[in-house]
Amino acid sequence: xxxxLAFLRGDLSAAGRVVPPTGFTARLTLLTAAAMAFLAxxxxxxxxxxxxxxxxxxxxLARSATxxxxxxxxxxxxxxxxxxGVLSTTPGIASYRPLEPEEMKALLGxxxxxxxxxxxLPLPQLIEVTETAKGIDAEGxxxxxxxxxxxxxxxxxxxxxxxxxxxxxxxxxLGLLSLVLIGGAMAGxxxxxxxxxxxxxxxxxxxxxxxGARDAFIAKAFVRxxxxxxxxxxxxxxGAGMIAIALLPATDEAGAFLTGLxxxxxxxxxxxxxxxxxxxxxxxxxxxxxxxxxxxxR
Amino acid sequence: MIELQNVxxxxxxxxxxxxxxxxxxxxxxxxxxxxSGAGKTTFLKLCYAELLPSAGQLSLxxxxxxxxxRDEIAGLRQRIGVVHQDCQFLDHLSVAENVALPLNATGRxxxxxxxxxLLSWVGLRAQAEALPPQLSGGExxxxxxxxxxxxxxxxxxxxxxxxxxxxxxSLRLLSLLIELNKMGxxxxxATHDLNLxxxxxxxxxxxxxxxxxxxxxxxxxxx
Numbered sequence: 302x303x304x305x306l307a308f309l310r311g312d313l314s315a316a317g318r319v320v321p322p323t324g325f326t327a328r329l330t331l332l333t334a335a336a337m338a339f340l341a342x343x344x345x346x347x348x349x350x351x352x353x354x355x356x357x358x359x360x361x362l363a364r365s366a367t368x369x370x371x372x373x374x375x376x377x378x379x380x381x382x383x384x385x386g387v388l389s390t391t392p393g394i395a396s397y398r399p400l401e402p403e404e405m406k407a408l409l410g411x412x413x414x415x416x417x418x419x420x421x422l423p424l425p426q427l428i429e430v431t432e433t434a435k436g437i438d439a440e441g442x443x444x445x446x447x448x449x450x451x452x453x454x455x456x457x458x459x460x461x462x463x464x465x466x467x468x469x470x471x472x473x474x475l476g477l478l479s480l481v482l483i484g485g486a487m488a489g490x491x492x493x494x495x496x497x498x499x500x501x502x503x504x505x506x507x508x509x510x511x512x513g514a515r516d517a518f519i520a521k522a523f524v525r526x527x528x529x530x531x532x533x534x535x536x537x538x539x540g541a542g543m544i545a546i547a548l549l550p551a552t553d554e555a556g557a558f559l560t561g562l563x564x565x566x567x568x569x570x571x572x573x574x575x576x577x578x579x580x581x582x583x584x585x586x587x588x589x590x591x592x593x594x595x596x597x598x599r
Numbered sequence: 600m601i602e603l604q605n606v607x608x609x610x611x612x613x614x615x616x617x618x619x620x621x622x623x624x625x626x627x628x629x630x631x632x633x634x635s636g637a638g639k640t641t642f643l644k645l646c647y648a649e650l651l652p653s654a655g656q657l658s659l660x661x662x663x664x665x666x667x668x669r670d671e672i673a674g675l676r677q678r679i680g681v682v683h684q685d686c687q688f689l690d691h692l693s694v695a696e697n698v699a700l701p702l703n704a705t706g707r708x709x710x711x712x713x714x715x716x717l718l719s720w721v722g723l724r725a726q727a728e729a730l731p732p733q734l735s736g737g738e739x740x741x742x743x744x745x746x747x748x749x750x751x752x753x754x755x756x757x758x759x760x761x762x763x764x765x766x767x768x769s770l771r772l773l774s775l776l777i778e779l780n781k782m783g784x785x786x787x788x789a790t791h792d793l794n795l796x797x798x799x800x801x802x803x804x805x806x807x808x809x810x811x812x813x814x815x816x817x818x819x820x821x822x
Contacts, residue, residue, distance in 0.1 A: 318692065318696075318703075319689060319692070319700070319703075319704065321689070321690070321691035322691070504687050504689075504690075505689055507687060508687050508688065508689055508700070509700075509704055510673070510676070511647075511676065511681055511687075512676065512677075512700050512701040512704055512746065512750075513673050513674065513675075513676035513677035513701055513704065513705055513750065514673060514704035514705065515669070515670050515673045515705075516669055516670070516673070517670075518704055518705070518706070595669075599648065599649050599650070599672065
């Protein structure tokens with residue numbers, strides 16, 4: 302860390318001064334780094350958000366399926382027993398229990414008010430089923446229920462989420478891939494900018510070699526400059542990206558399903574990794590370009 | 600300190616210089632002469648390892664040039680001052696900074712007093728803060744000489760240092776080089792200015808090397 306700081310601070314020293322200042326490419330490199338960092342913030346937000354989404358949906362998957370039994374009041378008890386019998390012999394079920402009248406009342410409350418006489422209504426009986434991690438064979442269970450308890454309907458409302466979880470996980474992969482591509486594109490662009498700077502400063506390099514400067518000194522003069530530009534540009538872009546994400550319209554729990562792009566809690570620290578990473582990329586790209594170029598000058 | 604044993608140099612298959620055998624001893628003063636394109640610059644480039652010989656043995660300060668790494672070459676050039684005919688500078692730095700460049704580029708501290716003294720010696724005290732493109736031809740040559748001797752090198756190689764200068768300025772530069780030689784530096788000057796050589800011979804025991812027909816010969820006292 303101290304070495305890195307000394308390296309960056311030294312811009313006013315000899316190595317920094319030997320390369321003439323270049324206004325245009327400097328601004329271009331800065332801008333490129335900023336744009337890439339801005340994009341990286343969104344790719345990162347996408348990865349983290351889809352990660353959270355996939356986790357949330359996976360969790361929901363493990364929750365209940367429901368079996369609804371509609372039967373005349375006098376047959377209800379027998380049918381419930383029959384369903385419980387079927388469930389007890391179905392693989393992939395962690396637990397199951399019929400809902401109590403009180404719970405039914407709580408569920409219906411929002412629609413019919415608190416004074417609903419649940420007992421006197423011909424309500425269907427609900428049985429909450431919790432699946433194991435492996436899950437149940439829904440089609441098989443449906444067929445068995447149809448054969449043994451015609452009034453029972455399996456509603457595995459969590460099923461539709463499974464492809465969505467897969468999609469979310471795929472999105473997370475794409476987000477991470479985007480990060481890698483952004484890093485690669487930035488390395489490429491900084492290499493091009495560095496190569497242009499090196500070519501434009503052929504005389505500087507020849508003079509330095511003539512007076513006995515080592516490759517490391519010459520490379521440092523260029524590398525430091527591009528590392529600083531990469532760092533500063535990425536810091537600007539990251540800042541702008543984080544502000545843009547913070548200013549996204551807030552959404553409630555349901556809306557977050559689609560627009561939950563953003564960071565949560567400690568996730569806000571992740572984008573802060575981008576500027577140092579950009580500096581490392583710039584350092585590596587410029588150093589490689591400089592040493593490659595120096596090989597051609599004795 | 601610079602020793603050639605049957606050294607040959609060829610470009611693209613055809614030999615420009617061949618069978619050169621020579622030993623430059625410390626404190627010697629040599630002129631290198633010959634027609635244009637004979638290979639004077641190539642010879643000097645061999646002497647500071649800008650070029651590698653295509654055949655033969657060339658050793659600089661006791662080590663074979665072929666075995667030198669890039670950093671060793673850099674170290675070597677700190678002991679060899681080079682003045683080109685068209686000297687190049689870092690055009691965005693002042694004359695004083697350019698003269699001090701060999702120290703800065705090798706991580707050494709610049710003694711401001713010594714730097715001023717050196718600039719006075721080459722007569723550039725007033726131009727210390729000027730930029731190289733603002734200098735005249737003679738001033739550029741003298742700035743290049745000051746830069747070449749900044750590190751107090753053992754050898755000074757000058758390639759047509761007076762090529763662009765009038766006679767008066769040439770003499771001034773020559774006297775600086777003679778002064779350096781009297782301080783014990785080995786000096787090699789490539790030139791085809793015979794008047795310059797004659798003038799120098801009056802003041803210093805200069806020997807003349809001539810490149811003719813691809814060979815390096817020690818010229819007699821016929822000048």
